[in-house]
Amino acid sequence: MKIRNKLIRRALYATVFAAFGLVGCEQSDRYLIDAPSDLQDRIDSIADANASKDTGDTTYINISTSLVGQEDYSSGWWADFSDYFTIPTNKLLHLEFINHNGGSENNWNNWNLAVTNEVADRDGDGYAEYFVLRSDAYGWGGGMADIDERYAFDLNMVSHDYPDTDGDGDIWNDFRATMDGATVSIDIDHSATGNVFVTATAVGTNGTTITETYHQGVSASDDITAFLICDASYFEMNTAYLIPSKVTVVEDVSPISIEVTGTPKFVEIGNEDFWGDGVATVTFADGSSAEVDTADVSFSVIPDMTTLGEKTVAVAYSKTKQGNYGPAVTTSYTLEVTNAVTSLEITTMPEMTIYAFYGTESPAFDPAGLVVTATYSDGSTGILENSTLEFEIPLVAGDQNATVSYVGATGTVSTTLPLTIVEGTSQVGAIDFSTAWWTEFSDDYAVASGESKVITMYCYSNEVNNWHSPCTILRKADNAEYGVVRMDNFGWGAGYEGIATATNDWNFDVFASNLNGSKVVITVTNNGDNTADINYDVTYATGEVHFQKYEGIEVDSSDLNCALVIEGAYVVITE
Template sequence: MKYLNKIASVFCTAALGLLTLTGCEGGDIYKVDSPDWLSQKIDSIENAKNSQNQEEQLVGMHEDVYTIGKTDFTSGFWTAFSKYYQVDDGQRWDAQFNLSINPDDNTYYKNFALVVTNDVDRGGTGYTEYGAFRFDYTGDSATYNSQWGNYLWFKYANSTQVMSPVDNKDAGLQQLGGKVTLTVDRTKPDTFRIKITNGTVTKTLLEPIHLPNLNSDPADKKIRCFLVPEGSYINFLASNVEPIGGYTSAADKNPLSMELHNVPKNVQLNTPLDSAMKGVSATVTFEEGVTKEVPASELYFVAVPDMDTEGEKTLVVIYNKTFKGESAASPISARATFNVSDMPLEIKVTEAPAHRKYYVYTSPATTGMTNRTLAFDPSGLQVTGTFKDGTERVMDNSTLTFSSVPATAGTHDVTISTSNGVSTTTRVRVEESASTFATPSPTVLGAEDNSTAWWGAHLNADINVPQGETRQFSFTNYTSGANNWNNFCVVLRNSALAEYAVVRADNYGWGNGYSTAVNSGGQSDWAAWLAAMNGAKVNVWVTNVGNGTADVQAVMNGNDGKTYVQYYLGLSTVDVNDLNVDFTVDNCHLVFSNTAFGKRHYAPRHRAPRYRR
C-alpha cells in the first residue's frame, strides 16, 4: 500500500503543476488528459535517466565467430591478429567479442589493442598506421603508454578506469574482461570516435576532427581496423561490417588440419608414449579458417614403429573433434619425428669447445644492467656418456642443454646437462672487449633532405669487426620525423652480404639472428623521442662476442638535452671470423664524425614501450 500512495502522490503533484502551464501560442492549456502524451513524457524521462547506462543500439550485426590469440594466454604482442575490417568514410563499425584476461597475471597491458591503419595489408608497401588504442588507460604518463601513433589525438582519450601500475601490475586489469562492444564511428564529417566498453569499463576517443586520408589513392577513403591481443585471447562474436575474407558462422565446424608444438627431440628408452608427449599441443584449423589450441589430453598419439628400441621414430597425432567438441565426420592427423635413445649414467667432456674465450663490452647503454649473460657456443664440443651396460658413446650436442655465461670478466664454469639430469662442466673465460673508433665512408649517408627511401643508401665498404673486438661509430642523425623507423639502421652481415640481423633505432629488428637477441630501449615517450632524434648525436658500438653472437649498443643524445639508449644483445648465427657492419637509412640521413662524441650524463633506462611497426 505504501508504494501505491507514493505513486498517487507523484501523479497528483504532476497534475497540479500541469494545470498552471499554458502553451506558447494562443494560451491553450496542453492536453494533459491525452494517454499518448502522458506515455511519451514518462518514456522521455526514463530514457534521459537511463541514457548513460544503455548500450548503443547495434544494427545489422552478423555472426563472425572465431578466436584470436592462444587460449593459454601465451600470445605475445604482434603475434595474433583479427581479420581486417574496412570502415569507409561516413560508415560506422560495431563489433562484439568476449575478451579473456589471464586471471593469474595482472600485467596492465595484457589485454588488447585496436589498430587503425590505411587501406593496405599490414607491412605492405605504403602501409601506415593512424595509431593503436589499447583497452587499458593510464592517462598521459610517458612510462605507461596505453595508446600510440602519429595520427590520432590521444589528448581526447578518456576512460572510466585509470590504472596506476606498480611494477607493471594493476589489479584493475581484471575489470577489462568479458563481453566487449567496440565502435569505430566515421559517420560525422567533423569528428572521429572510438568507444570500447564491457559495461564495467568504458574507454573513448572523441576527436573534434575528421581523419586525414593516408591512402595513396585519394578516391580510396577506407581505413582498416584489426585487433591485437597480448597475454589474452579474444572470442569474436559479431560485426556489422563484413571483414576481408568474409564472416565466420557460428555453426559447428569440422577440423581440416593441425600444426604440432613442443614435440620433444629426444625421449628416454622405454618411456610410455603418453608420458613422453604430455607437453605436446596442436593448433587445429577448422572450416572457415577458425583455429583452436588443443592440449595433449585431447590428442591421440602413435609411435611408428615402436618405443622399445633406439632410433628415429615417427609420431602420428590424431584429432577427431569438431570446433564445439563433437565427434568429427573425419579425423585429422599430423606427423613429426623424434629420437628414442638410452640415457647415460654419467657424462664427461672429451673434446673442449672450439671457442673458449668470450668478450663483453659495457657501454653507457648497458651500465648498471644486472644479470647480463652470454650464450654458450658448443661448436667443437664433444661429450661422451657412459651407459648402463658400461658402453661409452659420444652424445649428440642437440640432446644436451647448456647454462649461460655471466657477462663479467673472469673464468666461468658452464654446466652441460642431459634430459635425464646427468651433468658435467666445461670452463670458458670472459674478457673485456677492446673498442676501436671507426669512420665509415661516405661520411654523409642519405640525401640531406631526408628523401632517401628505405635501403636506398649504404656504406661504400662494410666495417669488419674481428673476433673479440668492438667498433664504435659516432654520427649525427637527421630524420624526416614522419615515423619512428625513419632513423638509423645497423646491418650485420658477412662478406658475401648475407645478413645476420638488421636493427633499428626504435627497438625493433629482424633476421635469423634477431630472434635470440635481448633488446630494450629508453624511448618511453615516442613522440618526444622522435622529435629529439632530428640532430641527435649518436654513438653505436658493435661487438663480436666470440661465441657466434654480436652485441649492438647505442646511446642517442637528443636535441632536447636528454639521453636515450638502445641495445640488442646476443644477435646470433654470426660467423666469428666474418662479421661486418653496414648502415642504411629510411627517410633520414647520417653525418659520421671522425672522432667519438664525448661522454655525457646518461639517464636511466625505462621499460621498453609496447610499440611495433
Template sequence: MKHLNKIASILCGAAFGILAITSCEGGDLYGVNSPSWISQKIDSIENSKKSNEEVLVGMQEDVYTIGKSDYTSGWWSSFSKYYVVPNGQKWNAVLNLNLNSSDDTYYKNFAIIITNDVDRGGAGYQEYGAYRFDATGDSAKYNSQWGKYLYFKYTNSTQLLAPDANNKDANVQKLGGKVTITVDRTSSNAFKIKITNGTVTKTYEQPYKLPNLNADASDTNIRCFLVPEGSYIDFLQTNIVPIGGLTSAKDKAPVSMVLQNVPDEVTRGTALDKAMSNISAEVTYEEGVKKVIPASELYISAIPDMDVPGEKNLVVIYNKTFKGENAAKPIIAYAKFNVVNSIASIKITTAPTRSHYYFFNSAATSGLTDRTLAFDPTGMEVTATYADGSSAVIDNSKLKFSSVPASAGTYNVTVSTANGKTDNVSVSVSESESAFVTPNPSNLGATDNTGAWWSVFTDNIKVPAGKTYVVSFTNYSSMAGNWNNFVTILRNSVNKEYAVVRSDNYGWGDGYAASRNSGGQADWASWLAAMNGANVTVYVTNCNNGTADVQAVMKGTNGKTYVQYYLGVNTIDVNDLCFAFTIDSCHLVFKSTASSKSAFYHKG
C-alpha cells in the first residue's frame, strides 16, 4: 500500500553470456560437420521455442469490462457487445478472464452465446446455443454447453473437471488469465469454436455448417456475445468491429472510483495499512473502461487519526492512467469507518424471536447425514463489553453463528465475534407436519407442450411457519431441453420472489445462492426422456428460521426414481411464504389430495 511519502528506487542489472563449444573432430562451432546428436539437440531446442499459439490477424484494441469486479454477476446479467460474424469469416477475440479465487464452482467462468442476427430478446431472436469454457467428463450431468444446434459429441477439452457434490472443482481456476477465442465460419463444410488460455484448450468441431436462423434468407450473419457468471472479463482485442464500435486504444485518464471491501469497524491499535489491506477500488476511466486497483497501488489516509475511538473518514487517492502513466489529475474517493475498542466479552441480552425450527425428510433427503439448518438471529440482541469497560449492542451482521443439525432435538448455537469471544443460545428442532394440497388450476400449460416460458402460473399457496405442503402431479415435457419441465416459485403474497428453482438443478433469486442443491442427474438424457409422463411429488417446507426447503421426487416413465432438492433458500419472511408453479414447453396435471396419497413418501 502506498502512502503520500513515496520512496523511489531504481533497479538495474546486466547479464552477459558467451558460448563457444567446438566439435571433437574439427573444432567447428556446431557447424554442418557436427555430430548428428548435436544437430538433433539444436533442432529440438529450436522447435521448443516455436509457439503453438494461433497467429491472430487484423486485431484491434477494444478495451472494456463485462461483469462486476466483485464476482457477484449472476447468469444472464452482464453481456459483452455484439460481434457479427459473416459467413466465410472468422472472429478472434482476446480477453482477460478474472475468476474468484475463493469460489471453485465449476460453472463460474464465461460462455459464448451464438445467435442469429437479431438483438437479444428481440422479435425473431434465436440462439444456436451457449458454449462455456469449462468441460467435464460427464457432459450429460454437467451442462457446459447447450442449445438445439451445439452438440456435446463435437467438443473436446484438455482439462476435464470433476465437480464434487457441491459443484466444486479447484481445477476451474486453470481457466483464468489471458484467453483467446476463435469462432470459425471459413469452411463450407464445418463450424468451429476454440477457447484457449495456453493451459486449457476447449474446442468444438462440427463437420457441417450452421443452418441459417435469420428470417431474411439473404442475411447469413451470426452474432456472438459473452456472458460471465461469478467472474468478470476485461475485453482486450477483436478482429471484428462490434456493433456500437470499438473502445479506443489510446490511453485513458481516470475519471472516478468506487471503494470496495472497506471494513465497517477497525479495532483500536490496528495500523492503517493492516486495517485496509483488503480494500480495492474499481476505477472508471474515459470511455467507461473499468479496472480494479488493489490496495497496494492506492494512497490512503484516515482523518482524524486512528488513536481515538470514533468515526473516521478514509481518504483514498489514485493517480495513474489506464496504461499506468502518471495522470494529469488524480482522483479521490471517500468512505467512513469506525475505530472501536477491542471486545473483551459478549452476552446475549435478548433472545431471538424464533428458536423452534423445523425440517422434513422425503425420499429426496432421507439419505443425507450432514444436513443442517441455519440459525435465525432475528430479534436477538448481543451486548459486548469492551476493553475500556464500556458496553454496547453489536449489530448481528458482525457476528457468526454455528449451524443447527436437521434432526429432532435441542441444540446450543455458538455466537461468536471476529476476535473469538462467544456466548450460546438454545434452539429446538422438530419434524414438520405435512399436508397435501392441490394447486389451482389443476391443469397448467397447453397439452401439446407449446406453452411459453413464464406464461401461465398456478395460484399462490401459502405455507404456514413450521409446515410442509405436498403437491403431486404428472409432468409432461416437450423434451427439447432439461429445463422444459416443472418450475417451482417461492414468493410472498404480493409475488415478490424469494427464489425460482427448476427440476434440473438450476435456480435463481435473492434466496437461491445460499441454498444447498442435490446436484444434477447421473444420466441427463435418460432422465429427460423419463420426465414426459413422470409422476412428481414436490414438498415445500417453511422451516421457521427465515429459510425454506424444496424437495422433489420424480418417478420416471422408465420406472426409475429421481430426486432434486434445494435446502435452505433464505431471505424468507416466515409469516409470508407462498409457492406456485409455472411451465416452459411442458404441462402439468395436478392430482387431488385423495389420489396423491399413494405417491407420498415420508421418513422421519
C-alpha cells in the first residue's frame, strides 16, 4: 500500500512539472490535462499570468472572451462585444482573430471596431467614443468630437485596397466572400503625437489579402480604449498584445481650400456682425477636412456696414493641419445691408404645420417652405432668410400660434404663425437627433394571436439617411428576435431573411428629405398561423401618402411582441 501511494505521488508531481514546463513558453495557449480541478485551476492561473506578462517590448494581454458573438449569427448590433483593451499613449495594440459572417449579403456583418476614451464601460458616466470603424470602409464619430473638434471623424481618411477579384465590376461581393473565415489582424497605434492610426489586414481562406486604414486625432496623454462589436457576425479571438508605437512624427500638411457656410444673406444697417453663424471648413492636402476656429479666420476685405447695398467679404486661412502658419487659402461671400425691419408677414406657410411633443421639450421648428416678407423703414419689402428668424412653439395641445421673430440692430419685430400642436403619450429618441442605433426603444407591445397592434406617431429626423426613421422589432417576451424591419424596405432576422415579402411605393430619391414631420401609423398583425405582417402608412408633412409593407415574417403566434427602435431621429407616439 505504501509503495502504491508513493507511485501515485510521483505520477502527480510529474504531471504538475510537465504542465509547468508547457506554460513556460511565451505563447498564451491553455493546456488541458486530465487532473483534479484544483490542479487545472493552478495551471490556468499560470497561463493567465503568462499571457499578460511583459516580454521586453511586447506585453501580451489575456483574452477573457475568446468567442465573441453568437455562432448562429443572431447577434444584433450593439449586443455582443469583445473584451475592453486599454491602449496607453505611445503604445500600439495588436489584435488577431478569425472573422465569420456566415455568407451574409450585408457588408457590415463583419468586425466593427470602437475606439473610445479611457472610461472602459459603455454604460459608465463619462463614456464617449472617438469613432466606430466598420470593416467595409465606413464609420462614424462619437461624443469625443463634442469635447474637442480635433477628435471629429473624417470618412475621407478611410482607405482600402479591396479588389474586384471576379471582374464583375462589384468589389463588395468579393469583400464579403473574403471576410468569411478570414484571419484578421488590427493594429491600433496610439501615437504620442495625439493621433490614432488603425490598420486592419484580412487574409481570406480564398487567398486574398485586403487592407483598410484610418487615422484621426485623439488625446495625446490619456489612455484610449478599443473593443470589437458583432453585427450578425462572430469572432474567434486569438491574440492581443501591446508594443511601442510606430509613429513618433506626423507629417504636417497645408490647407488647399476653404469653404464658408452659414453667413447671413441680409444684415440690418447698424449691425456690424457680417459673419453671423458662419462656419469655415478647410480641406488639407492629405484629403482631410475640418471646421476651423473663427479666431483663426482673417478677413482681407471687410465690408462697410454703414451704407446700404451688396457687400463682399473676403475670407482667408493660413494655418497648417498642425497649427503652423503657411500660405493662405481664400474665398469670399456676399451679403446685403438693408434698412431696419419694421414688420413681418407670413407670405407662404411652411410645409410642416403639425407638431407633436412629449414632456417639456419643445420640438425644433422646420422652416421648409416658409416665406416671411419684411417691411423696412423706408417702406420697401423683401424676403428674409429663414436662418435669420427665431421661432417659438407653444407646448399646448390644439390650434395655437407660434411666434416668429426677427432680432434687428434696433429692436425685435414679431408675427404669428398658426400651427396644430399634438401632445404625445411617449417619445423614443432625443430631440437633438443624437440617438445612436440600438440604444433607445419604445415599450414592448404584446400582439395576441389573430390580433393587430396599431402605433401612431410623428417622426422627426435629421434626414441624413433613409434609416433615420422608425424601425420595428418583432420578438418574444424574453427578447429573442424574430426580425427587425425598417421603414425604407430593409430588414433582417431569422424570421425575415429569405422568408418575408417586402413591398412599397417609395420614391427613394426624395425619401430621406421627407422624413421630418411625417405622420407614421405602424400596424403589426399576428396572423395566428405563426406569421406576422407589418404595415407602415406614412403621410409626409406635405400631405403626400406612401406605404411600406412586410408580409409573412415567421413568428410564434403564441408569443409575439413588438417594439420600436430609432437612430438619428425621434418619434412622438400619440396613440
